[in-house]
Amino acid sequence: MRMGYDLRLEQTQKLIMTPELRQAITILQFSALELSSFVDEQLQENPLLEVVDGNAANANDANDAKEKETDPVKSEESTEPETTWDMDWEEYFQRQEDRVTREYEPDDPDKKRFEPFVAAAPTLQEHLLEQLHVQKLSIPVEQVEYIIGNLDDNGYLEIPLEEIARDEGISELSAQKALSVVQMLDPLGVGARTLEECLRLQLPLIPDAPSQMPEFLKHLEDLATGRLQKIAAKMKITITEVQTLADWVRKLDPKPGLRFSGMSDVRYIVPDVVVEDIDGEFIILVNDITVPRLGINQAYRSALSQDKENDTRKFVEQKLNAAAWLIRSIEQRRTTLYKVANALVNRQEGFLRKGIRYLHPLTLKDIADEIGVHESTVSRATANKYIQTPRGIYEFKFFFASGIKNEPGVTTEGIKQALKDLIAGENPKAPYSDQKLSELLKAKEMEISRRTVAKYRDELGIPSTALRKRY
Structure with a gap:
């Protein structure tokens, strides 16, 4: 057997996850409050990032929209992820100078302004x-x-x-x-x-x-x-x-x-998506009001205008690329979150209009196939996020209801709600047994066993028949 060292050329395929891609995936998983904290950290670390007020952001969106109308090729290319950034920063800064920004001034100069704040409850x-x-x-x-x-x-x-x-x-x-x-x-x-x-x-x-x-x-x-x-x-x-x-x-x-509150209590939930019923039509709004709109600071324009490649120019270009990727990742998160929420609303419209009994079984793969992304993308987009609906605030995972094997179209949440309704209407002197509840649910086309009834009853915190009986 011949052994030794030699040189060979091989061609292989590998999936390499760049730091920028990791950041985009991380940003997709952030909730609204987590994203706001992350943006604050980036504003401190990257000197080229700055907060853009609402008027400047609107002007920038209008300029971008005009560019897409005049150059459809550029519009299509902008939706594709990029690994290199050969941006014309001189042109970018020029567009920023053309923006019209107005500072807010109260109608009455003597009128004082008070910023909203959240007061913590005492411990x-x-x-x-x-x-x-x-x-x-x-x-x-x-x-x-x-x-x-x-x-x-x-x-x-x-x-x-x-x-x-x-x-x-x-x-x-x-x-x-x-x-x-x-x-x-x-x-x-x-x-x-x-x-x-x-x-x-x-x-x-x-x-x-x-x-x-x-x-x-x-x-x-x-x-x-x-x-x-x-x-x-x-x-x-x-x-x-x-x-x-x-x-x-x-x-x-x-x-x-x-x-009373504790030192680490979460006192409120900020929904990441808001669904409003307006004239019988559900309108979806991505709630990113807590996340400041970001732009590029013009103070570093002189560093880019230098012809020679020095350390300062390299540093500024590196930070510019990082800032541009961050802005694009946040926008991509907003787009993905909207698509997922829109698909969920379309699939669970019965629940939003009629109640939990009309919640349909749904999986991550169903939504992923509908919006054309991988199942893991839907999982990251819905992780630790909440959606505000006309029926209340729910976690995204609530809408991915599990179904019953022998009963397609029936969810466990619907069965639990029916179980609660039956027990609420029972005679307290002769409460239903688990077997009786199973039979009543079968009459409602929800065929589950007595043991499953007992399991759901325990999960709902409803005591047994003996403890519910009144003399």
């Missing part, structure tokens, strides 16, 4: 400390502040009083007094160490509650498992009275701290 600790600092206490305020600082997001105190006393160098009795101060603050129930204590602290909020409530709160574990007869036997009352007491318990808040 639980901030709310408690604000109350604490206006009270006169007989104990050091630092002891109470220490307890407030150790409350979890639900408002519970998870560390024992012995540890608080040791850390603060005080007696357990002093720690208990400091805890009592916290438990008297609003909202009632904070500072509790158990669920029973939390609910008991809230009893003053319902002064007309039955007198058995303090005793009833000792049986929360039996109540959660549906052992109503055991509770009735221990308290020597009827099952009907047990259910009445349980109704009173539902008026209390088991997690009083959750009504």
Whole structure:
């Protein structure tokens, strides 16, 4: 067998992903808020990028539209991705100089302008400390502040009083007094160490509650498992009275701290696409108002006018190419997002007009084939994005509903909605069993088994037949 080194020429095909292409794919996956943050970072890193106001952007769009009308070949070529950028930057800057920009001026010069802003809601600790600092206490305020600082997001105190006393160098009795101060603050129930204590602290909020409530709160574990007869036997009352007491318990808040914001809470959702029903026709708007319109800074024009190839000119050309690719990637994201949203609206028009029962099974491949892109492109375009419709705000993935194997055209969401409707209309003294629910769904041409009914019921958070029964 002959072994040795030699030289050969081979021709192979490879898919090479350039940094620009990676950036375009990343931008496609960004939500509106993520894209806005990314653009802010690029504005700081690339000195050639600048924010263009609305009037300048409109003028630029008009100039581009005129160029496409006069040069159809250029219009077609502009839709193709480019790997090299041989742009006439002198001509670009000249077009920028021809733009007509106007700054906003109020009609009344004495009228003040106020920029909109979002005010963060106070956290639980901030709310408690604000109350604490206006009270006169007989104990050091630092002891109470220490307890407030150790409350979890639900408002519970998870560390024992012995540890608080040791850390603060005080007696357990002093720690208990400091805890009592916290438990008297609003909202009632904070500072509790158990669920029973939390609910008991809230009893003053319902002064007309039955007198058995303090005793009833000792049986929360039996109540959660549906052992109503055991509770009735221990308290020597009827099952009907047990259910009445349980109704009173539902008026209390088991997690009083959750009504306040946390440091990392997401308080609102910015939809990436808005669908409006105007005169019976659905209009699609890509919501990129949070993303500033970008342009090229003219201050670096002199560097490009130099004939010699020096480091400054190379740096400016590199940043110009990066800026141009970024602007084009953002525009491509907007176009792709519009196409996907338009296809979704066309496929799920029944849901938008009539409700969730008319949501059709849909896959990523269906949308990809319709708009002529790869399935992965649709997946990236819909990842972590929301769409605002006349029926509410939904994630894009909500519209890709899974279907039932034996029932084409029926989605799991539609079955869950039908299941909720059946249970809402049942007789509380004789609730439907899972088998009965399966039979009723079959009558509605939704053939699913009893085990599937139980699975969907658990996913909806609906208790079993025994727990739903009222005596």
